[in-house]
Amino acid sequence: MAIMYPDFGPKDNDSPVAEPLIYSLLKEQLGDDFHVIHSLPWLSSFVMDFHESSSPIGEIDFLILHEELGILAIEAKGGKRIRHDKNGFYYLRNSDDSVARINPLHQLRRGVFAIQKWLKEKGITVKIGAAYYFPEISTESKSLPFGYFNTSTSKPISYIIDINHNSNLRDRIIEIMTFFRGYLNANKMSHGQILQLINMILPTEDYAPCWLSRINNDNYLWLRLTPEQKNCVEEILVSQRYVLNGWPGSGKTLIAVQVARALSERGEKSLVVTFNRLMAEKLEKELAEHPGCHVRNIHALCRDAAGFIKNENTFSREWMEEGAFEDLKLGIDEGFLDGYDNLIVDEGQVIREQVWDMFIGAFNTKKIVVMCDAFQVLEYEKSVDISYLESVLSVSAFTLTNSLRMPKQVCDRLRLFNKPNYAVHNPRAVEQDTLLERVVPNQQDALIRLLDQLISDNIPLSYITVLTPTYMSISTELVPQGVSVESIGRFRGLEKPIVIIVADKRMSEVEFFCGYSRATSKCIVLLDAFDVKNGAYGRLGADIYQASSAHVEQEASKSLTSQIVKTADIQTVPLFSTLPLYWSESWHAYVLMSGGHSVTRALFEAYLATHSSPKIFTWSEVSRKTLSLISEEVRELDDNMNHENYELKGCLTCGGVTPHSMIYSDDTSCYKCCHYSQVRDESFEAALHDIDMLLKTPHSYTPADRKQVDPFIYAIGGLVRFSKKYNTKAVSFSLASQSKIIGKLAIAFVILYFVISSNRGKYTVKVSEVTKEAMAWNSVLNDLTFNSWQGHVNDAFNVLQRHQLITFVGSGMRSFDSRLISEQSNT
Structure with a gap:
């Protein structure tokens, strides 16, 4: 017991x-x-x-x-x-x-x-x-x-x-x-x-x-007005014009709130304008007890102006882009802003010049206060720089240099994305655990675990925000109710104790800068290991890879289909010695495996697509948890190589890691569960056996016989024979870039011609020679017209030139690039 x-x-x-x-x-x-x-x-x-x-x-x-x-x-x-x-x-x-x-x-x-x-x-x-x-x-x-x-x-x-x-x-x-x-x-x-x-x-x-007590301590120590900020408030209150610049966390918004409150207590009415709606909502709460403060984001202000002039057409996309500002101009001309004594603008750098012209005209003799950070401008925003604001307001900007709101570790990291032209001081102590940049094989799984850990640390859910770029979304299944999920653009100017950034490989330096700077106690960044390995995330990715390349490589491999299949052991039976085709006893399906000779796999996949075959799963060396299903439909050479996509995941019903359809519902998505009775196709394997024998012993066949084989098989035989003479990884990339089946075939014959020429000491070729020689090598190509085949060969040359594998040397002439031909190239 x-x-x-x-x-x-x-x-x-x-x-x-x-x-x-x-x-x-x-x-x-x-x-x-x-x-x-x-x-x-x-x-x-x-x-x-x-x-x-x-x-x-x-x-x-x-x-x-x-x-x-x-x-x-x-x-x-x-x-x-x-x-x-x-x-x-x-x-x-x-x-x-x-x-x-x-x-x-x-x-x-x-x-x-x-x-x-x-x-x-x-x-x-x-x-x-x-x-x-x-x-x-x-x-x-x-x-x-x-x-x-x-x-x-x-x-x-x-x-x-x-x-x-x-x-x-x-x-x-x-x-x-x-x-x-x-x-x-x-x-x-x-x-x-x-x-x-x-x-x-x-x-x-x-x-x-103790994280909660650390957060409460941060809020108490670092989110209050400092002597420098108090002096700034006093100066603004006695100035007619003021432009305040500063690093994130230096207190610009805090100062704007204090100025608005002080002006309200004087009995003055202030219009407080910001760009983001969320920021406007925050300011509105901060100023709720001060009736002299009216807070609007820029488009809400334009809607108010439209209502003022009785224009009700205020919700179309076209109106948001141009009509909104036309209505604002009409409203201002009719006295829409006459009742305000002061204008306070936060995020002034993203208020377009057209609007600034209106504001300056409307508040010509009144107080104008602007808070800005010139670097926090996203690519889709129409911005102004500080020099413009200084010019139109006839005042020099004052720059805050003490950044207190964010942890020192985060503040120092921001310099990777933007080096300021002034000294930035952060008085907080260095705490290594306030910034975590995690390289993970699966960002969603990592997010779930991270949130669970924070919850176990008794962090209130309202203290946590998950940030993503605008074009990326997070499933509601992943995030507990109470944790906010926002885009980096919408959250600019706001802050939370703990910020989690789920990074996308397309993110800009500005988005990273804006995202990191929102944390007041801890910033956690989740980066996809595979993307880091392949050079994504700009300077951040490069810095992380340089510091821990072995760890990045290890984490990146965990998401590869080939690694998952290897770990799962799908019980593959090799069918041929020259073709990477297997039968999976576990899946009851044929699989065309990656690895080995990648060019052979790519060309054999194209061959299978153009011939009668059973359903076959395949994936490339860079596939990540996904597979493609080569269907039984016979495609033409001019067709695109489109396959149905499957996701590789575990099935609780059959108990294995299996392909799951990305189209159908869960109950019918497991391929093994739906095709458990599928068996091997003897006639299909017999036909491929003849091809296997040809590739193993080509010299046992006459030249006339070899000329009659399928052109994809011909290309495979030639490229395997000379596989140590060219960079198979680079050629595989070029083959994968072609959606049309015949485009892949043309690239294969162009590469084969280059390799054979280099083997004979000839390193510059005529484009027209390739067309003629290929049709002479393989008589099946003569089913195409010469001009048609010539066009596809020309396209292949253009692709290889774009990929910097060959070089233009004159009209109709091309030469090798060192990246194409290499004795050390077999990968």
Whole structure:
């Protein structure tokens, strides 16, 4: 029997059936090499801030420890009226058909992360798996909610234990713990380490981390007016014109609010204008108790002006771009802004020049105050620079040089994106954990784990914002309700204690600059490892790769289809020695594998597309969790190489990592489940056997026979023979860039001609010679007209020239580039 804590039976709590049942099942079915702690409370310093005494805000129902298998936490949920759908678990109420949602996932994750954090602070690092036990109901694997299963590994697994496992609970516990031992890469523990952990865990102490108190301290110390900012407020109040420039976090908006309040207390009415709607909403709250302050974002101001002049057509895209400002001009001409004494503009750098002309005219004899940061301008915005504002307002800008709002680590990192022409001082202490730049194979998975950890740290959800570029979206499934998700552009000028940036490879330096600078306590950046490896993310990506290239390469490989297939072991059977075609016993499907000779794979894929064949899965060396399905439809040479796309993920029904259609619903998306009866095609394999023999022993065939083979097979034979004479990686890239099948064929023959010519010491060729020679080499090409084939060959030369593999040397003449021909090129 298992060693139980407490050993006198389950503790009394609000689970009168489930936990006693699970307690007895674990005790009876597990051996004495398992240690089981029941009802482990975890405490929070966050609660202690609001209550006089420490009180538990949650508990881990069961914690199982084993020397070989590691540690598993279990959340127990009792009741026969529990149901689930893809949105989560819920209780059916007795009185009606309404439901009460429950979230065991977040309950358990908070406890797990809290204990891990507390133990780490004590010098012990452990990794804990998680499972969810419903001992009175049966669950349906196909509709499990997101987060209760894992399909990203070689063996998909559900984390659910239900009534079906009560009789074989030991096996189910071992199965889940074995999975987490590998998935978390957890170390084995000695008997002494197990006892040490138990002795540390059982006393009731505060396990919560200190991030919340750090955030509250940051808010208290760094988000108040400094003496420099107070002086600035005083100067603005006695000045008719003022332009305030500054680094992010230097207090520009804070000063604008204080100035607006002071002017309101004088009995003056101020128009406060900003570009972003979210920023306007924040300022409106800050100034709600000051009736002399009227806050509008620029387009809201234009709508007000349209209403003032009785123009109701104010919501079209065309109006937003041009008509809005025409209505603003008409409104100002009719006295729309006459009732204001002052104009205060935040984000002045993104108010277009056309509007500034109107503002200066309307407030010609009144106070105008402008806050700006010239670098925070996104590419789609119509901006003005500081010199323009200085010129039209006849005043020199004052620059704030103390940046206090953001952590010093973040402030210093901003210089990577923009080096200011003035000294920036940040008085905060250096804290390495205030900036985390994480290179990950899957940003979505990383975001889920990160949010779980922050929640376990008792960070209020309202303290966290996830930022993305405008053109990128985050699924609502990934983010708990209460965590805000915004675009970097919309969030400019605002701040949150913790900012998470889910970076896109197309992001500009300005977007990174704006995103990083929104954090007041901690900035976390999630970058795709594959994109970092391939030179994305500008200077940031280059800096990270240079500092930790081995780590980046390792993380990048985890998302490659070839690596996932290798790990999953799909039981492939090689069919031929020269063609990379296999039969997968696991998928019941043919697969055209990447790796080996990549040019052969690309050309053979084109061959299969133009001939009768069964369905075949394929992927390239750079495919990431995706595959293409070569259909049974026979395509013409002039057709595009379009295949149906599949996603590679685990299936809880068949228990394997399999291709899933990206078109159909989940119930019909697993290829293996839908084609379990598919078998090998003997006639298809027999036809390819003849091709395999030709490629293995070409000299056993007469020249006349070789001229009659399919041109793709001819090209494969020639390019394999000379594979050490050209850069296969570069040629594969050129082949992949061509959507038309015949375009791939033309590139193959052009490369073959260049390679044969170089082997004969000839490094400059005539374009027209290639057309003639190719048709002489392979008589099947004569089915095309000379002019048609010549056109495709010309296109191939243009592609290779764009890819810098050949060089233009004169009309109709091309020469080799060193990147095409190399003795060291076979990759």
